[in-house]
Amino acid sequence: MGGRARALLYPGRVTTISFARGAPAPECLPVDELADCARAAVERDGRAVLAYGAGGGYGPLREWVAERHGVEPGRVLLTAGSLQGFVFLAQHLLAQPGQRVLVEGPSYDRPLKILARLGAEVVALPMDDEGLELDALADELRRGGRPAFLYTIPTFQNPSGRTLSRERRLRLVELAREHDLLVLEDDPYGLVRFEGEPAPSLFELADGEAIVYSSSFSKTVAPGLRVGYFVLPEALARPLEEAAVSTYISPSFLPQATVLEFLRRGRFEPNLERVRSLLRVRRDAILLALERELADVAAWNRPQGGYFLWLDLPDGVDAAELLARAHERGVTFVKGSDFFPSGRAGAGSARLAYSFASPQEIGEGVARLAELLPAPARA
Amino acid sequence: MGGRARALLYPGRVTTISFARGAPAPECLPVDELADCARAAVERDGRAVLAYGAGGGYGPLREWVAERHGVEPGRVLLTAGSLQGFVFLAQHLLAQPGQRVLVEGPSYDRPLKILARLGAEVVALPMDDEGLELDALADELRRGGRPAFLYTIPTFQNPSGRTLSRERRLRLVELAREHDLLVLEDDPYGLVRFEGEPAPSLFELADGEAIVYSSSFSKTVAPGLRVGYFVLPEALARPLEEAAVSTYISPSFLPQATVLEFLRRGRFEPNLERVRSLLRVRRDAILLALERELADVAAWNRPQGGYFLWLDLPDGVDAAELLARAHERGVTFVKGSDFFPSGRAGAGSARLAYSFASPQEIGEGVARLAELLPAPARA
Numbered sequence: 001m002g003g004r005a006r007a008l009l010y011p012g013r014v015t016t017i018s019f020a021r022g023a024p025a026p027e028c029l030p031v032d033e034l035a036d037c038a039r040a041a042v043e044r045d046g047r048a049v050l051a052y053g054a055g056g057g058y059g060p061l062r063e064w065v066a067e068r069h070g071v072e073p074g075r076v077l078l079t080a081g082s083l084q085g086f087v088f089l090a091q092h093l094l095a096q097p098g099q100r101v102l103v104e105g106p107s108y109d110r111p112l113k114i115l116a117r118l119g120a121e122v123v124a125l126p127m128d129d130e131g132l133e134l135d136a137l138a139d140e141l142r143r144g145g146r147p148a149f150l151y152t153i154p155t156f157q158n159p160s161g162r163t164l165s166r167e168r169r170l171r172l173v174e175l176a177r178e179h180d181l182l183v184l185e186d187d188p189y190g191l192v193r194f195e196g197e198p199a200p201s202l203f204e205l206a207d208g209e210a211i212v213y214s215s216s217f218s219k220t221v222a223p224g225l226r227v228g229y230f231v232l233p234e235a236l237a238r239p240l241e242e243a244a245v246s247t248y249i250s251p252s253f254l255p256q257a258t259v260l261e262f263l264r265r266g267r268f269e270p271n272l273e274r275v276r277s278l279l280r281v282r283r284d285a286i287l288l289a290l291e292r293e294l295a296d297v298a299a300w301n302r303p304q305g306g307y308f309l310w311l312d313l314p315d316g317v318d319a320a321e322l323l324a325r326a327h328e329r330g331v332t333f334v335k336g337s338d339f340f341p342s343g344r345a346g347a348g349s350a351r352l353a354y355s356f357a358s359p360q361e362i363g364e365g366v367a368r369l370a371e372l373l374p375a376p377a378r379a
Numbered sequence: 380m381g382g383r384a385r386a387l388l389y390p391g392r393v394t395t396i397s398f399a400r401g402a403p404a405p406e407c408l409p410v411d412e413l414a415d416c417a418r419a420a421v422e423r424d425g426r427a428v429l430a431y432g433a434g435g436g437y438g439p440l441r442e443w444v445a446e447r448h449g450v451e452p453g454r455v456l457l458t459a460g461s462l463q464g465f466v467f468l469a470q471h472l473l474a475q476p477g478q479r480v481l482v483e484g485p486s487y488d489r490p491l492k493i494l495a496r497l498g499a500e501v502v503a504l505p506m507d508d509e510g511l512e513l514d515a516l517a518d519e520l521r522r523g524g525r526p527a528f529l530y531t532i533p534t535f536q537n538p539s540g541r542t543l544s545r546e547r548r549l550r551l552v553e554l555a556r557e558h559d560l561l562v563l564e565d566d567p568y569g570l571v572r573f574e575g576e577p578a579p580s581l582f583e584l585a586d587g588e589a590i591v592y593s594s595s596f597s598k599t600v601a602p603g604l605r606v607g608y609f610v611l612p613e614a615l616a617r618p619l620e621e622a623a624v625s626t627y628i629s630p631s632f633l634p635q636a637t638v639l640e641f642l643r644r645g646r647f648e649p650n651l652e653r654v655r656s657l658l659r660v661r662r663d664a665i666l667l668a669l670e671r672e673l674a675d676v677a678a679w680n681r682p683q684g685g686y687f688l689w690l691d692l693p694d695g696v697d698a699a700e701l702l703a704r705a706h707e708r709g710v711t712f713v714k715g716s717d718f719f720p721s722g723r724a725g726a727g728s729a730r731l732a733y734s735f736a737s738p739q740e741i742g743e744g745v746a747r748l749a750e751l752l753p754a755p756a757r758a
Contacts, residue, residue: 031425039418046410
């Protein structure tokens with residue numbers, strides 16, 4: 001009796017396989033090294049690490065990030081994950097409600113919720129396999145009324161896994177310049193590349209002007225440390241640091257100093273290489289399983305890095321309805337419509353995260369999904 | 380040539396003595412122990428500590444706090460310092476602008492700024508040496524229109540160092556019940572008691588109903604860890620945890636797990652005893668110096684714990700003007716008006732924090748201040 005049949009007979013025994021969690025597999029976490037780095041960080045600089053300090057974060061890590069991005073440390077804001085920084089930025093830029101914000105459709109769901117809460121008019125621009133469609137952006141910018149900002153994840157996007165091509169990056173920077181458009185480039189996944197040549201960031205292409213760059217150590221070191229950062233134009237650096245001060249005085253320096261210790265010991269690159277390998281086999285496992293189980297049924301992309309791919313379901317299959325049945329069958333994902341500001345779009349699609357489950361679970365999970373989808377029409 | 384005369388001759392050599400910083404002296408920080416606790420926390424539970432998790436905080440520390448306060452862990456929200464929790468609570472309760480919030484006059488300045496930013500109508504109620512004047516509260520409650528909440532720091536208040544008497548605590552809880560008034564009891568200093576018997580908290584007197592209790596490990600372990608907490612009524616626990624999730628997904632668990640390790644090792648009470656001793660000598664030093672230098676000039680209170688005392692300046696002395704001259708003279712404090720929602724009140728008073736400077740610096744700092752004040756009228 002095969003695993004799937006057993007699972008149906010004894011549903012209590014089915015362990016749910018998650019394509020929903022946008023989190024690294026536990027073995028990606030360098031636990032022992034970070035334990036030692038945490039101790040060393042406090043021993044090295046305890047009286048600063050354990051005291052109140054700058055709202056913008058632990059000075060020596062701000063300096064490290066600043067040097068990496070070629071800016072003054074005062075332009076770096078370290079936050080408890082980059083989402084916290086997104087909240088500060090959005091609150092500042094959307095002080096008046098009803099302002100327009102441009103996003104990719106689909107886009108990361110948490111920022112969409114924050115923007116909705118702040119009363120923004122969120123406009124989702126279409127994407128294709130090369131990322132954001134820039135003709136649509138140009139049209140939108142010509143529509144008049146400068147948007148508060150454009151939020152984009154150009155590399156290994158959450159949720160689609162898509163990457164903006166180099167040509168489009170150049171044109172996007174041009175368009176932003178032409179229309180005086182502030183762009184927030186969120187880049188948490190860029191370094192988690194399995195193959196292919198990286199394109200320059202928008203921030204690099206624009207020489208750091210008019211682009212807010214955000215990233216974090218969540219995908220390269222450990223998400224639970226909550227160390228994200230923003231590289232800001234000078235005009236935004238001070239008000240956002242003030243927002244941080246009036247929210248939590250200063251952030252917790254212990255996780256930030258722990259990350260810095262990890263960097264100083266030269267552990268960042270070797271660990272990143274290890275994480276890339278662990279995730280690459282997962283990406284390969286999901287592509288193989290999809291090809292085996294769903295070749296003539298659904299469509300998907302082949303991300304060169306990151307955590308996610310985007311699944312287009314067969315015509316007529318509703319992701320919400322499929323998700324309900326998938327839950328019962330012991331497999332989960334996030335339905336595509338969660339990544340659009342309006343509930344209408346994305347109904348026939350799903351985000352599959354391959355970052356968390358083991359390669360074996362990934363194969364089994366795709367097989368469980370396939371059983372719930374219509375069989376391919378045989379020619 | 381005495382120290383003060385030297386300082387006047389060589390102003391570049393004067394080290395500023397701070398009565399402004401509401402922070403513990405560096406020797407209060409148990410650096411070596413926390414270094415070891417941080418390592419042990421990651422070694423013990425690294426895969427949870429370093430991963431995404433519950434928005435309400437690190438489970439085992441929530442359980443510890445919950446047990447201490449006799450509630451379910453789901454009612455405990457751990458935040459990056461308690462100010463972060465104040466932001467969540469105020470944003471939730473003040474979703475409609477223009478609502479009334481009652482505070483003590485004077486009150487902690489950071490919450491006042493947050494309330495102003497959220498568009499609240501902030502009403503400062505008078506205090507005397509026994510804390511909030513409850514007749515004034517009763518009058519205000521009879522004025523009609525239920526306030527969104529009352530914010531109070533009943534023990535060793537910031538900024539005044541005053542403590543609400545036991546009788547008033549009982550009456551406050553009664554008034555709150557009668558008028559269906561939500562009370563936020565902020566209690567970061569309660570355990571930092573040098574002498575005298577502690578009064579029960581409002582939370583205890585009200586059996587945990589209709590009182591939101593907040594505290595932190597900033598004054599008992601280390602402020603830079605940023606581990607604060609809220610104990611919430613059930614109706615508030617879920618929306619506030621949701622606010623946390625949509626702001627930073629989950630808080631950084633490393634500082635929270637480090638605090639828990641410190642607690643588990645039985646280091647909390649011995650360290651607190653040490654901190655109390657270090658701060659008691661500072662409180663004694665400032666009282667002695669004030670008596671010596673300002674006995675017939677100014678008035679102040681004698682706090683039994685905490686970080687602060689409140690100085691009433693001689694008639695006609697404006698704290699803002701004094702502060703400018705004090706800066707030049709190498710001593711700082713926070714002017715009383717910063718602790719009132721309106722700029723008019725508190726002009727003749729100052730908050731003196733004795734927590735940070737050394738006992739020797741405290742004596743010198745008070746002497747510097749005294750030189751700037753009018754000499755006492757000799758009878």
